Amino acid sequence: MSGGYNEIHPEPTTFWSTYIISFDHKVIAKQFLWYGIFFLGLGGIMALLIRWTLAYPGVPVPVLGSLLFSDSGGVVPPDTYSMLFTMHGTIMIFYAITPILIGAFGNYCIPLQIGARDMAFPMLNMLSFWFAFLSGLVLIISLCLPLGAAAGGWTSYPTLSTLIGSPGAGQTLWCVAIFLFGVSSTMGAVNYVTTVITLRAPGMGYFDMPLTIWGLWLTAILNAIFVPVLGAGVLLLILDRVMGTTFFLAGASATSGSGDPVLFQHVFWIFGHPEVYILILPAWGIVSDLLSFFSRKPAFGAKATALAMTSVSILSTLVYGHHMFTTQMSPLLTQSFMTLTMTISIPSAIFFANWLGTIWKGSIRFDSPMLFSLGVVFVFGLGGLTGLHLGTVTTDLYLHDTYFVVGHFHYTMAASVLLGGFAGIYFWFPKMFGKMMNETMAKIHFWGTMIPLNGIFFGMLMVGYGGMHRRIYNPFVYESLQRLIPINSMITTSAILMGAFQIVFVINFLWSLKNGAKAVSNPWNVGTLEWTIPSPPVHHNYDEIPVVKCGPHELGNPNLKNGRDFQYQTEELVEA
């Protein structure tokens, strides 16, 4: 089934067709990258505003305060605070992580790493970006409305998100933006699934694909199945808000049959739990590959890692109820969901052990992509372990809706995915732009991110365990929480530090784009297909479609005689 129909598209000639409505997967990947980095900055600033408010309630925000909140003398007002955490979550999940991990790396790596000339449907790919763009535009417009943007949490539970809880148009635009983003995601998913199945280079079986592709492929499958569920949910929410239906409104009139607010929670989490794996799977894949590449060893149990990621994807569809233990679910259901949730630790432990097995006794090179990958191993380990407390009904009832939850999901979704994303950017930047990034600045960026990051999120675990609730404007009106003020200022200081060190990244990124050393075709000495071609690749990627003869992680083979410690996937496996 592989090889054959993989035509060369004519090279675009005008500025418009080269950079704006480009059908080229490499250009679309870069568009998604810029888009994601922009929103990452926006979401990050919101996070800092939230943190400032929590550490120093009632104190004007320096610099930004007088610009944004002049009416309240620079203090973040309570309603704006709700808006900030809502939009922070929404932006980070849908507009920063998704475009960078899935949009940028998905588009860039899938065709290159499987030896294809482009995606299966280049035009759909282009539309996918522009739908995402439109969606981002709607979201930004909603920030400028007189009543403000959505403020019902990123989960948008009714009744907070119905007209009773959020009277402004912000919430409606939020729904519209999410729906448009869903359209964009599903378009991408159709493309990714089809491309991986049909356009693999001749000789490349599924287990010869790099694990990055496994992660992205599983993500695309989950996206295709579960994003429409959220689509249906927000569609009904839009109908409730705009047309006056009562899908999620209860108690209007018992006799005429009332809607059900909790139904939205079910629908949201049927989507939402797979969504967290949608976000983390590409990072898992990238890390599984990079750990092997920079330990100069074959990935330990690569097949088992791929299968473990597949089992996690399947199990992730069956556990959503653990987000809703406190919604008066029957104990039989909560226990079933708890058991299923615990089952996820088995495949997770398998690939985690494989990661450790990969670096065990490797000749580790501490280049920046490796540092970030090791960072992922550390923070994902912590995130995974704290998940056990929340998946267990008895402890969850105590920890539900505290900062422990916030700490947990930031460790898994934010920290792991952020570090994984940075690892990917540092790793593929030479291929993408043909320039090397500055390694010293990259290392400063790593330590400047990694240390404060743990200060922030471990601090959150602590204050959450101490009983501090999420989403409260000023938790310290409760006397029992006042003892947590020092830890909260520590978290905020760490957050500001971490934010400051991101400037190093931005400077490095922009500086290297212009002045970076010219990248050779294979700067990291690894054997996957994208490194067999020049950096940056030509428009049609491969002059000749490569023929794959061995797996992606053939490093450190003692039988290699040609002075290299790795071999390309296009070379016959060297045996004794």
Place this chain on the structure above:
Amino acid sequence: MNRNQLQNNLAMTVTLIMGSMLFATLFLGYAVYRSSALMWPPLGIQKVSLVLPFLSTLVILASSWFMYQGRLKLENGNLTKAMVDVNLALALGSIFMIGQCYLWFYLKSTGIFLTTSGIFGSILYGFTWIHAFHMIFGILSLVYLRFAIKRNNSNILQTTVNVEKFWHFLGVVWIVMFLTIFVL
């Protein structure tokens, strides 16, 4: 099967899975509302007469049938006859849409309103609207297919197979909708 066909079939399959999940979510909602309601239809609301929805079901079934016939004839290379069938499928699809508009007026005339009839009205209007919205895409793709057959595009059969699958999907969704929200 060549690679182009495989790609098209896969993409259409994924698209139909997405559509199924969207409507499955709606039906999940219906099941929840229905099972938690004290009585159905809720007090003060009459059951909708089945005449119009039943006729709509017949129309959409016939439309699917002609689409299927059209594809068979196209496989045998008979473009002119295939065109007749596609036209008929398109006409019946449009009649179905007119029927839906009539249904909404009819519901209003029997006192079932969108905003004041609680969840019953919400389901009737909301679900049929979402289905009708997808029907518009179906009809547009049929119109496109008509012109593609007329111009005898190169991979016309593949296009027809894709449109046919989507058209049958819309028919199946309507039948499930007819059985659940109207008959039951």
